[in-house]
Amino acid sequence: MPTAANRLDWVDAAKGLSIILVVMMHSAYGVGEDLNGTGVLHYIIGWATPFRMPEFFLISGLFLGQVIARPWTAYADRRIVHYLYFYALWAVLQIVFKVGLGTGDFASVGSQILWAIVEPYGVLWFIYMLAVYSLVTKLLFSFKVPHWLALAAAAALQIFPVTSGIGIVDHFAAYFVYFYAGYAFAPLVFRIVASAQGNALWAALALVGYAVIEGYLVFAGGAELHPRGITMGYAALPVLHLALGFIGSLAVCLTAALLIRLPWMGWLRWLGEHSIVVYLSFSIPMAASRTLLLKTGLITDVSTVSVIVMSIALLSPLLLYWLIKKTGWGRFLFERPAWAHIPGTPGSRSTIKPAAVQPAE
Numbered sequence: 001m002p003t004a005a006n007r008l009d010w011v012d013a014a015k016g017l018s019i020i021l022v023v024m025m026h027s028a029y030g031v032g033e034d035l036n037g038t039g040v041l042h043y044i045i046g047w048a049t050p051f052r053m054p055e056f057f058l059i060s061g062l063f064l065g066q067v068i069a070r071p072w073t074a075y076a077d078r079r080i081v082h083y084l085y086f087y088a089l090w091a092v093l094q095i096v097f098k099v100g101l102g103t104g105d106f107a108s109v110g111s112q113i114l115w116a117i118v119e120p121y122g123v124l125w126f127i128y129m130l131a132v133y134s135l136v137t138k139l140l141f142s143f144k145v146p147h148w149l150a151l152a153a154a155a156a157l158q159i160f161p162v163t164s165g166i167g168i169v170d171h172f173a174a175y176f177v178y179f180y181a182g183y184a185f186a187p188l189v190f191r192i193v194a195s196a197q198g199n200a201l202w203a204a205l206a207l208v209g210y211a212v213i214e215g216y217l218v219f220a221g222g223a224e225l226h227p228r229g230i231t232m233g234y235a236a237l238p239v240l241h242l243a244l245g246f247i248g249s250l251a252v253c254l255t256a257a258l259l260i261r262l263p264w265m266g267w268l269r270w271l272g273e274h275s276i277v278v279y280l281s282f283s284i285p286m287a288a289s290r291t292l293l294l295k296t297g298l299i300t301d302v303s304t305v306s307v308i309v310m311s312i313a314l315l316s317p318l319l320l321y322w323l324i325k326k327t328g329w330g331r332f333l334f335e336r337p338a339w340a341h342i343p344g345t346p347g348s349r350s351t352i353k354p355a356a357v358q359p360a361e
Contacts, residue, residue, distance in 0.1 A: 010193060011062060013256035013265070015272030018056045020314070021048055023282050026123060027310035030290050031302055032227030039303030041310065046223075046230040047215050050241060051248020053126075054178040058249040060130060061137075061182025062189060068141050077345040079134035085340045087127040089333070090280045091116045094124070097284055120167045123283050127276075129171050133179040136172075140180075147184040154180050158245075159238045178245060192250065193257045200261070203254055210251050217244065271318075277334050278317045286313035 028041035045052070067075060092113055100109045112121075120128040140150050154177035162173035182189070196203035217240070221233030235244055256272075259265045271278070289312040290305070299305050324330045331337075341348035 009260045009269050010197075010253065010257040011059060012269045012272035013260040014055070014059050014253050015275040016268040016270075017252055017256055017272070018052075018059065019271065019275040019278050021045065021052050022056070022123075022126075023278065023286070023313050024306075024310050025052065026283065027286055027290070027313055028302075028306045029228045030286065031294075031306045031309055034290065034294055035300060035302050035305065036227055037302045038225050038227055039301070039306050041303065041306045042225055042227075042230070046225055046232075047211075047218055048248070049218060049230055049232060050214070050235050050244035051252065053175055054245035055249035055252040056126065057129075057133070057175045057179040058182035058189075058246075059253070061133075061179040062186045064134070064137060064183040065186055068138060068183070072138070072142075073342055074345055075138055076135075077342040077348075079138070080131045081340070081342055082336060083127050083131040083134070085336050086276070086280055087120075087124055087131070090127075091121045091124055094122060094283060098122075098287070102287075118168070120171065124280070125167060125171055126279065129168070129175065130179075132168065132172060133176055136176065137180060137183060147180075150180055151177065151184060155242060158242050161238070177242070178249060181246065182249075189250065189253060193253050196254045197257050197261070200258055203258060207251055207255060207258075210247065214244065214248065271314075274318065274321060277321045278314060280334070281317040281320060282313040285316035286310075289313065289316075 024041055025045045028039065028045055032038055032042060064079070067078060070078075095109055095112050095116065099112055100106045115121075157173035158175075158177045162170055164170055214235075217235040218230070218232050221235075222231075223233035224231040232241075235241060256268070260269055286309055290309045293299060293305055293308060299308070320330075321334060324333065336347070338347060338349045343350050345351065
């Protein structure tokens with residue numbers, strides 16, 4: 001397999017691992033809260049807590065260097081407007097479903113939609129922050145801020161936790177360092193992964209050792225597992241927490257690079273390639289399936305219910321995506337239409353001949 005294609009494969013596989021962890025967390029915590037207990041998925045997510053979101057952002061920054069030097073209009077269309085379109089669309093859909101249809105409080109739907117403009121809504125905060133991180137990184141690039149200075153400032157924000165209560169501020173402080181590191185250190189990450197693929201046995205042994213150490217740091221030192229999360233032990237220490245975020249992110253990349261070499265792991269690459277489809281739409285079937293399962297009262301085991309809910313939340317968006325591709329209806333849900341592009345940019349009405357759309361990926 002050519003090197004370029006190989007890189008894309010493991011990056012997609014890493015995205016696949018990432019989206020599984022995200023859906024697993026929300027499924028387990030939702031069920032845990034409703035049943036007031038913890039299950040096996042709580043332990044897996046607890047172990048992955050130091051790197052679960054950092055690796056998502058680091059991977060998202062890996063290919064930013066290929067577009068960062070583009071003119072502002074082209075860059076903004078691909079890295080800012082692109083994400084904001086899907087955020088706005090799905091925020092409205094989720095608010096209507098959860099607030100309007102879910103509670104019958106249609107009077108507050110409009111106010112919540114307006115509030116979602118300045119306060120990232122629910123699980124969609126990740127999409128919102130990708131646009132913010134892309135904007136800030138482009139500004140840093142335009143003003144020629146050195147990587148070391150940008151990383152030092154971003155690391156300081158992460159090490160000294162910012163708890164303003166304002167979502168956009170707190171999320172920026174917590175995770176921008178990983179997104180920027182993905183952009184700044186992309187060549188190094190690719191070299192490390194390539195080396196690991198050439199030394200698969202040693203890489204696998206290193207990953208096993210890392211997993212054991214990670215588990216000890218997370219669960220030792222006064223850790224407590226809760227239905228809605230975990231209070232980490234030693235892993236919560238500020239500088240160590242930052243380091244574990246980076247190490248864990250790299251471990252996900254190495255794991256993906258090794259797994260994708262197995263002939264039966266193509267599904268993981270495909271899932272990662274469509275991870276944004278799952279991220280945008282998993283919360284609605286997740287909430288609905290959890291509610292229906294618990295109302296039946298047939299299954300009350302936290303682990304069992306969590307696994308069922310997670311499976312439905314992962315598969316439902318892919319089924320919806322397949323139906324849209326098959327019928328052609330609803331393509332705007334996962335593909336950005338021409339009108340949602342900045343005029344003059346690829347895919348906009350002024351630059352296309354037949355109707356065209358840009359996939360969410």
